Amino acid sequence: MQEHQELIEWTSVEEVILNRRSTRAFKNEPIPDFMIRRILEAGRYAPSAGNSQPWKFAVVKSAEIIEAMEKDAVKVARLFMWLLDYNRPSFFRRVVLKPYTKLIIRLQKNQLHPVPFGLLSEIAKGNAPVFHGAPTLILLYEDVRGVSCPATDIGICGQNMVLAAHSMGAATCWIGLVKLLMYLPKWRKFFGVTYPYTLNDLIAVGWPKVKSDGIVPKEVQLVDWYEGGMNSRPRVERQGE
Numbered sequence: 292m293q294e295h296q297e298l299i300e301w302t303s304v305e306e307v308i309l310n311r312r313s314t315r316a317f318k319n320e321p322i323p324d325f326m327i328r329r330i331l332e333a334g335r336y337a338p339s340a341g342n343s344q345p346w347k348f349a350v351v352k353s354a355e356i357i358e359a360m361e362k363d364a365v366k367v368a369r370l371f372m373w374l375l376d377y378n379r380p381s382f383f384r385r386v387v388l389k390p391y392t393k394l395i396i397r398l399q400k401n402q403l404h405p406v407p408f409g410l411l412s413e414i415a416k417g418n419a420p421v422f423h424g425a426p427t428l429i430l431l432y433e434d435v436r437g438v439s440c441p442a443t444d445i446g447i448c449g450q451n452m453v454l455a456a457h458s459m460g461a462a463t464c465w466i467g468l469v470k471l472l473m474y475l476p477k478w479r480k481f482f483g484v485t486y487p488y489t490l491n492d493l494i495a496v497g498w499p500k501v502k503s504d505g506i507v508p509k510e511v512q513l514v515d516w517y518e519g520g521m522n523s524r525p526r527v528e529r530q531g532e
């Protein structure tokens with residue numbers, strides 16, 4: 292069986308998985324509605340714990356709304372950096388506030404991890420956009436009443452959408468930074484984000500403006516293979532080499 296698998300080419304699904312990249316430059320022309328519906332369908336058919344389907348979707352195609360989202364997200368990014376960037380040249384900030392800001396960063400360690408923190412800083416300086424000028428945004432609401440871990444279900448659902456979009460030649464980018472807007476009651480009200488829903492991610496979708504630079508290397512994973520009995524140690528395989 293294994294020999295047989297090694298002989299065959301990548302399947303079309305594997306090809307899409309391997310070639311998909313996040314795109315951050317989109318053409319103005321949106322993808323047609325029928326494609327958006329097909330992408331939503333891929334999400335709707337995602338597996339979920341207990342088949343609870345703890346999601347709700349919204350499609351934003353209005354340039355006016357997307358522009359307003361962009362402006363407000365940048366404002367929140369600026370506020371965050373004003374509050375949290377303790378390296379700014381101010382004695383009060385560097386010495387007095389530093390321990391408190393460090394504590395906040397530690398408590399919000401996922402949200403304020405160096406990668407999003409670095410991006411946030413660039414957004415605040417006006418060097419990077421939040422929604423990348425995408426003509427269409429698919430909002431992924433999470434129903435917190437979902438069985439087990441609804442965030443996992445949302446990830447699977449969104450990835451189904453992303454892969455479906457790429458299989459049709461469209462480009463996507465997950466935007467976790469939509470969370471910036473959720474600090475503003477105005478946007479929570481606008482998009483109806485009230486219990487039981489939260490909005491942590493959206494998917495920007497459109498036609499790519501640039502050609503992706505192809506498959507990028509990913510970390511090699513050390514995978515334990517348990518093939519012997521209870522008393523034997525797993526064989527470690529370097530996956531990806």
Ligand SMILES: Cc1cc2nc3c(=O)[nH]c(=O)nc-3n(C[C@H](O)[C@H](O)[C@H](O)COP(=O)(O)O)c2cc1C
Nearest residue numbers: 311312313314315421464465466467468469492507
């Ligand atoms: C849940 C999630 C949230 C993300 N949020 C953002 C985001 O807010 N802005 C952004 O530019 N990219 C975002 N990304 C894209 C990642 O940066 C990207 O997937 C990663 O760098 C790997 O690159 P690749 O998608 O081209 O393989 C997000 C990805 C995921 C899965």
